[in-house]
Amino acid sequence: xxxxxxxxxxxxxxxxxxxxxxxxxxxxxxxxxxxxxxxxxxxxxxxxxxxxxxxxxxxxxxxxxxxxxxxxxxxxxxxxxxxxxxxxxxxxxxxxxxxxxxxxxxxxxxxxxxxxxxxxxxxxxxxxxxxxxxxxxxxxxxxxxxxxxxxxxxxxxxxxxxxxxxxxxxxxxxxxxxxxxxxxxxxxxxxxxxxxxxxxxxxxxxxxxxxxxxxxxxxxxxxxxxxxxxxxxxxxxxxxxxxxxxxxxxxxxxxxxxxxxxxxxxxxxxxxxxxxxxxxxxxxxxxxxxxxxxxxxxxxxxxxxxxxxxxxxx
Amino acid sequence: xxxxxxxxxxxxxxxxxxxxxxxxxxxxxxxxxxxxxxxxxxxxxxxxxxxxxxxxxxxxxxxxxxxxxxxxxxxxxxxxxxxxxxxxxxxxxxxxxxxxxxxxxxxxxxxxxxxxxxxxxxxxxxxxxxxxxxxxxxxxxxxxxxxxxxxxxxxxxxxxxxxxxxxxxxxxxxxxxxxxxxxxxxxxxxxxxxxxxxxxxxxxxxxxxxxxxxxxxxxxxxxxxxxxxxxxxxxxxxxxxxxxxxxxxxxxxxxxxxxxxxxxxxxxxxxxxxxxxxxxxx
Numbered sequence: 001x002x003x004x005x006x007x008x009x010x011x012x013x014x015x016x017x018x019x020x021x022x023x024x025x026x027x028x029x030x031x032x033x034x035x036x037x038x039x040x041x042x043x044x045x046x047x048x049x050x051x052x053x054x055x056x057x058x059x060x061x062x063x064x065x066x067x068x069x070x071x072x073x074x075x076x077x078x079x080x081x082x083x084x085x086x087x088x089x090x091x092x093x094x095x096x097x098x099x100x101x102x103x104x105x106x107x108x109x110x111x112x113x114x115x116x117x118x119x120x121x122x123x124x125x126x127x128x129x130x131x132x133x134x135x136x137x138x139x140x141x142x143x144x145x146x147x148x149x150x151x152x153x154x155x156x157x158x159x160x161x162x163x164x165x166x167x168x169x170x171x172x173x174x175x176x177x178x179x180x181x182x183x184x185x186x187x188x189x190x191x192x193x194x195x196x197x198x199x200x201x202x203x204x205x206x207x208x209x210x211x212x213x214x215x216x217x218x219x220x221x222x223x224x225x226x227x228x229x230x231x232x233x234x235x236x237x238x239x240x241x242x243x244x245x246x247x248x249x250x251x252x253x254x255x256x257x258x259x260x261x262x263x264x265x266x267x268x269x270x271x272x273x274x275x276x277x278x279x280x281x282x283x284x285x286x287x288x289x290x291x292x293x294x295x296x297x298x299x300x301x302x303x304x305x306x307x308x309x310x311x312x313x314x
Numbered sequence: 315x316x317x318x319x320x321x322x323x324x325x326x327x328x329x330x331x332x333x334x335x336x337x338x339x340x341x342x343x344x345x346x347x348x349x350x351x352x353x354x355x356x357x358x359x360x361x362x363x364x365x366x367x368x369x370x371x372x373x374x375x376x377x378x379x380x381x382x383x384x385x386x387x388x389x390x391x392x393x394x395x396x397x398x399x400x401x402x403x404x405x406x407x408x409x410x411x412x413x414x415x416x417x418x419x420x421x422x423x424x425x426x427x428x429x430x431x432x433x434x435x436x437x438x439x440x441x442x443x444x445x446x447x448x449x450x451x452x453x454x455x456x457x458x459x460x461x462x463x464x465x466x467x468x469x470x471x472x473x474x475x476x477x478x479x480x481x482x483x484x485x486x487x488x489x490x491x492x493x494x495x496x497x498x499x500x501x502x503x504x505x506x507x508x509x510x511x512x513x514x515x516x517x518x519x520x521x522x523x524x525x526x527x528x529x530x531x532x533x534x535x536x537x538x539x540x541x542x543x544x545x546x547x548x549x550x551x552x553x554x555x556x557x558x559x560x561x562x563x564x565x566x567x568x569x570x571x572x573x574x575x576x577x578x579x580x581x582x583x584x585x586x587x588x589x590x591x592x593x594x595x596x
Contacts, residue, residue, distance in 0.1 A: 049596075052596060055434070056434075057433075057434075057594070057595065057596060058595070058596040059595055059596065076438070076439070077335075077336075077338070077341075077436045077437050077438055078335060078436070080434055080435065080436045081335060081336050081436035085434055087427075087430065089427050089430075090427070091427045091428060091430035091431060092428065092431075093348075093428045093431060094426055094428050095352040095355075095356075095428065096348070096351070096352065100348075100351065101431075104344060104347070104348040104351075104431075105431055107343070107344030107347055107348065108341050108344040108345065108348075108431070108432065108435035108436070109336055109341070109344075109435070109436060110336035110337060110340035110341060110344070110436075113347075152431065
């Protein structure tokens with residue numbers, strides 16, 4: 001990639017333990033300027049460690065990260081000047097008000113008192129926090145606190161914004177509001193790297209994403225590319241009260257069925273065409289105590305299941 | 315939500331990005347400004363934690379004791395107030411390190427994580443740690459400036475200082491930086507569950523065995539104790555200030571007390587910086 005905002009090469013992190021853990025195992029990726037890039041994977045996949053190494057907080061065991069051409073390990077302050085970070089936790093400065101959280105952040109990044117104040121005012125308006133400007137950050141709701149954290153992370157106009165599970169624990173309304181903010185940042189050309197274990201979030205927000213599990217990238221591409229590579233048109237999800245293994249055997253041989261498998265407590269049936277084989281599937285499943293049925297196009301969840309044999313949700 | 319988040323203007327894709335390197339000095343100054351604001355907001359708390367302990371000391375030892383016929387005298391012909399003055403200034407300095415740097419850091423690392431934004435500021439991590447030492451030292455200076463006149467002018471204190479100002483300034487600077495370094499070492503080395511232990515294992519022993527109520531030389535009848543407490547940094551702060559404020563009372567030669575304090579302060583700084591990096595980097 002000629003003009004990459006972030007380049008990750010053979011990045012690894014080994015924790016000596018006990019127990020010893022290879023949290024990240026030789027990840028390579030490049031993120032283009034202006035791209036929203038997602039790291040999708042279950043909890044413990046190595047997403048947070050990867051972001052930690054990109055944002056100077058985790059020292060890599062091997063490999064290299066550069067952000068906007070700056071080697072993160074060789075020049076952490078230089079890298080920190082170019083990135084914004086929103087972690088999984090509320091890290092707002094509790095000794096300061098909402099407005100001061102933004103102002104002092106700007107001061108840390110070299111702005112004058114006047115510029116910092118003006119920038120804070122601007123962000124409070126943009127993020128609809130003006131009426132809370134003088135409040136303690138401890139009085140904010142979860143959604144508002146997260147908005148303030150995002151506002152703070154972009155206050156110094158970073159080249160790349162890292163968000164680690166940004167919508168985890170948020171109510172649906174706050175989640176959608178945050179997606180709108182990220183969409184606006186994208187429109188402005190900010191490079192965004194986010195981790196998530198919500199496939200809907202990854203699908204909706206990301207230009208490209210990498211599916212990560214056990215510290216390795218399993219597949220990388222646009223959401224459409226990833227879903228296409230599953231090679232099926234429709235996924236039928238069945239909840240059965242009866243013998244699931246027996247159902248898989250029976251369903252697999254039906255015409256139009258590509259394959260069927262048990263994933264956790266459900267039976268997934270993959271169809272090469274849209275809806276033709278459905279009546280036959282229902283007929284057959286009734287014999288195995290059909291309790292519930294859902295028909296959908298393949299999702300990123302389907303991709304993950306195909307790659308790992310496990311569901312993504314925790 | 316408006317369509318323009320980063321720039322605050324409505325022209326898309328014209329956002330000027332932060333690519334210029336921020337000077338470390340500007341970032342460091344930002345940290346100082348933040349801490350000053352937080353301190354100014356909690357000034358009452360600062361004054362209470364600074365004043366109450368030394369006030370109670372002088373109240374009990376210089377007012378209550380004489381009035382119940384239990385007057386304490388200093389060594390030789392010196393008054394007990396004269397012994398106490400440098401000692402109480404010393405303890406005020408040392409405890410600012412623990413209270414202003416150590417205890418808040420224990421919480422910030424383990425629970426609130428509110429130090430995160432400062433750690434992610436564009437300057438080396440060691441400078442973020444040093445700012446903690448420096449700002450703790452500034453609070454220690456403030457504490458010394460408050461406690462000194464309070465003891466000096468306490469009714470019946472009968473204090474006879476002979477202040478050597480250049481030496482006093484030097485002693486205050488070295489003592490306050492050492493206190494900040496002690497705070498950093500404690501703040502990065504202990505977790506919240508151990509806070510009660512900080513009081514039992516550090517605060518109380520260094521106070522009682524810190525040459526606050528007696529000069530070090532006066533301990534010669536208990537030789538083993540005189541030697542054991544040489545491990546206590548507060549001894550060198552008290553003795554150094556004694557040399558600068560009340561030189562008529564027997565005290566360690568200032569090059570010795572200051573020299574040892576500089577070595578201890580440097581050691582605590584190294585320990586604190588290392589602890590800070592370990593807590594911040596994974």
